Amino acid sequence: MTMTAQSSTSEPTATQRPTYFVNAMKEGLHAAMSEDDRVVVIGEDVDRSVIGATRGLIDDFGPMRVRNTPISEATFVGACVGAAAAGLRPVVDLMVGSFFYVAMDQLADQAAKLRYMSGGQVALPIVYFAATGPSGSGAAQHSENLHPMLMNVAGLKIVMPSTPYDAKGLMISAIRDPNPVVYLQDFVLGGTKSHVPEDAYAIPLGVGDVKKPGTDVTVVAIGATVPKALRVAKALEKEGISVEVIDPRTLVPLDEDLILSSVARTGRLVVTDSARLTCSAASEIVAMVAQSGFGTLKAAPQRVAWENVPVPFSPPLEKRVLVQDDDIRRAILATLA
Amino acid sequence: MTVVDTETGRPANPTATAWPVAEQQHMLRMMIRIRRFEERLAALFKRGELPGFVHLYLGEEAVAVGVCSALRADDRITSTHRGHGHVIAKGASTDRMMAELFGRVDGYCRGKGGSMHIVDFSLGIMGTNGIVGGGIPIGTGSAWGDKHLGRDNVTVVFFGDGASNQGVFFESMNLAAIWKLPVIFVCENNGYTEWTPTEKLTAGRIVDRGSPMGIPGDLVDGNDVVAVREATDKAVARARTGQGPTLIEARTYRWHGHNEGEEAFAGAYRPQQEQDDWRGRDPIAAYGHALVQAGVITQPEWDEIDLAETAAVEASVVFAQQSPLPDPEEALDHLFATTSTGDLR
Numbered sequence: 001m002t003m004t005a006q007s008s009t010s011e012p013t014a015t016q017r018p019t020y021f022v023n024a025m026k027e028g029l030h031a032a033m034s035e036d037d038r039v040v041v042i043g044e045d046v047d048r049s050v051i052g053a054t055r056g057l058i059d060d061f062g063p064m065r066v067r068n069t070p071i072s073e074a075t076f077v078g079a080c081v082g083a084a085a086a087g088l089r090p091v092v093d094l095m096v097g098s099f100f101y102v103a104m105d106q107l108a109d110q111a112a113k114l115r116y117m118s119g120g121q122v123a124l125p126i127v128y129f130a131a132t133g134p135s136g137s138g139a140a141q142h143s144e145n146l147h148p149m150l151m152n153v154a155g156l157k158i159v160m161p162s163t164p165y166d167a168k169g170l171m172i173s174a175i176r177d178p179n180p181v182v183y184l185q186d187f188v189l190g191g192t193k194s195h196v197p198e199d200a201y202a203i204p205l206g207v208g209d210v211k212k213p214g215t216d217v218t219v220v221a222i223g224a225t226v227p228k229a230l231r232v233a234k235a236l237e238k239e240g241i242s243v244e245v246i247d248p249r250t251l252v253p254l255d256e257d258l259i260l261s262s263v264a265r266t267g268r269l270v271v272t273d274s275a276r277l278t279c280s281a282a283s284e285i286v287a288m289v290a291q292s293g294f295g296t297l298k299a300a301p302q303r304v305a306w307e308n309v310p311v312p313f314s315p316p317l318e319k320r321v322l323v324q325d326d327d328i329r330r331a332i333l334a335t336l337a
Numbered sequence: 338m339t340v341v342d343t344e345t346g347r348p349a350n351p352t353a354t355a356w357p358v359a360e361q362q363h364m365l366r367m368m369i370r371i372r373r374f375e376e377r378l379a380a381l382f383k384r385g386e387l388p389g390f391v392h393l394y395l396g397e398e399a400v401a402v403g404v405c406s407a408l409r410a411d412d413r414i415t416s417t418h419r420g421h422g423h424v425i426a427k428g429a430s431t432d433r434m435m436a437e438l439f440g441r442v443d444g445y446c447r448g449k450g451g452s453m454h455i456v457d458f459s460l461g462i463m464g465t466n467g468i469v470g471g472g473i474p475i476g477t478g479s480a481w482g483d484k485h486l487g488r489d490n491v492t493v494v495f496f497g498d499g500a501s502n503q504g505v506f507f508e509s510m511n512l513a514a515i516w517k518l519p520v521i522f523v524c525e526n527n528g529y530t531e532w533t534p535t536e537k538l539t540a541g542r543i544v545d546r547g548s549p550m551g552i553p554g555d556l557v558d559g560n561d562v563v564a565v566r567e568a569t570d571k572a573v574a575r576a577r578t579g580q581g582p583t584l585i586e587a588r589t590y591r592w593h594g595h596n597e598g599e600e601a602f603a604g605a606y607r608p609q610q611e612q613d614d615w616r617g618r619d620p621i622a623a624y625g626h627a628l629v630q631a632g633v634i635t636q637p638e639w640d641e642i643d644l645a646e647t648a649a650v651e652a653s654v655v656f657a658q659q660s661p662l663p664d665p666e667e668a669l670d671h672l673f674a675t676t677s678t679g680d681l682r
Contacts, residue, residue, distance in 0.1 A: 074504060081475045114456070118454070
């Protein structure tokens with residue numbers, strides 16, 4: 001099956017159907033498992049799948065390739081390093097992004113570093129995926145987004161799609177990649193729906209996507225903030241402000257050229273991130289543009305991210321901490337002031 | 338008269354066996370190789386000629402050699418911060434190890450790894466490890482990979498008494514038990530968790546920790562290479578025939594400190610009498626004498642082996658010193674592999 005990647009903003013074709021985000025992930029998993037029988041999926045309750053991305057795969061691939069693990073994150077995250085070195089291509093469902101913390105040594109010290117430490121002797125094709133970020137009163141231990149700190153662990157690629165179309169194509173690329181890849185499915189996007197081709201297709205890692213072209217301000221949006229940024233951009237259009245919305249889609253590697261060339265045209269930058277502000281991906285991207293594109297900036301770049309507190313439980317508290325449409329709007333206007 | 342160890346129920350000293358003469362001599366040789374290699378490192382460290390720090394295996398040689406002599410070349414191991422012995426026993430070149438310890442390009446990892454990250458996948462060496470217990474899940478996963486792919490390889494997970502209190506030890510035994518994985522957990526109990534007596538930090542016997550999960554435990558004298566080998570042979574046979582994991586606890590003693598140079602801060606934490614007693618139970622001397630007594634080797638042949646291994650270690654130091662330091666730009670290489678698989682485009 002061969003298809004070229006196309007923009008998610010293109011018109012639906014005959015082979016496309018409205019598809020939920022988690023089902024698009026599942027289609028990617030299914031395609032990769034059909035392509036290569038060394039691909040195995042493990043994790044807690046992956047046979048029935050709480051979030052849904054692995055639901056039903058066991059019917060087509062059986063219990064040895066869709067295998068439930070004990071609740072031992074550190075061990076099954078680390079076991080994939082040995083299994084990958086032995087020749088498997090493991091895909092791990094961590095279920096909830098916060099649970100990466102339990103497995104941090106095996107993820108950050110072992111999986112991410114073994115290839116480098118060995119002088120490039122081994123390739124470790126592993127995908128670690130999870131539903132991540134706030135889900136609506138998930139409270140502090142089920143709402144974390146670890147992409148900022150994982151960006152700082154050299155040796156992990158990081159994927160964070162914002163549309164069902166990207167979710168499928170990036171899942172296939174993540175599984176085919178010969179390196180450990182962390183694939184983060186923002187919780188609140190899991191139930192979103194858009195047109196997805198039935199056939200398999202791969203979206204290369206490290207290639208961002210212009211979700212909406214514009215000329216006045218560049219908004220780089222990550223994960224769950226992408227639909228928010230698009231909403232704000234549409235509203236501002238009516239006020240005569242043209243906003244370009246860029247989704248990097250992968251944070252490692254980061255499509256720096258796409259961001260820099262957009263800022264070179266607009267001269268203004270806002271970065272929205274679904275993570276705490278300090279050392280967020282937004283901070284990194286703003287710093288990158290300040291260093292490499294300073295001469296093209298007409299205004300101080302703005303970061304829009306969470307308050308620097310754990311995500312609280314009660315709805316008004318949670319709302320206060322997370323990124324809201326108005327925060328993005330204010331940041332855009334600040335660059336135009 | 339055969340003295341029986343009251344705890345293990347085995348003879349307290351190694352004996353010659355009916356194994357081929359060459360094999361018994363080879364086991365003696367490998368223990369000597371480790372001993373001379375580690376002694377040389379101790380001297381190099383003292384003179385400040387090694388970058389970083391090292392944890393030496395002196396006194397524990399019978400464990401690595403007893404275990405690895407029971408393995409095939411395509412079986413795998415994961416190792417520890419005190420891993421030089423395991424790696425040598427699994428067949429690593431002392432030249433390339435020494436070059437790695439000197440941070441040179443001819444080292445196993447081109448100088449990127451050092452003592453605690455020596456890796457040679459072609460020899461089934463999945464790495465020494467800087468994190469206590471870090472290799473346990475990796476070795477368990479290696480066994481899962483082999484079993485899934487229909488191979489009959491086994492993986493040995495070496496770890497210390499300190500690592501037996503890490504969560505991943507219990508988690509990995511559980512996973513290995515429910516999935517019946519061909520993995521052998523080998524605990525080298527050298528009596529000290531860094532600088533604290535292990536008995537003060539560890540409840541019960543380590544060998545019993547697999548019992549609730551149905552994993553057979555075998556307690557052996559880790560200074561008796563024959564006892565270690567026989568226990569490993571049994572565990573390997575179980576693993577290869579699909580009967581699942583085994584836990585071996587080998588009681589031994591490290592002659593040197595947790596790390597070289599510890600005298601700068603550690604103080605006297607081990608009684609002199611205890612150290613003398615264990616040195617009196619030198620695993621190499623015990624095995625060599627048993628082989629001489631049984632006529633498996635002559636004293637001159639033993640001396641010859643020792644001279645040859647000592648010379649080879651000297652040659653490895655020269656090899657390492659003559660190997661170039663890496664180009665600093667190599668620090669930026671080897672982060673990511675580049676070749677994707679599959680035919681989806």
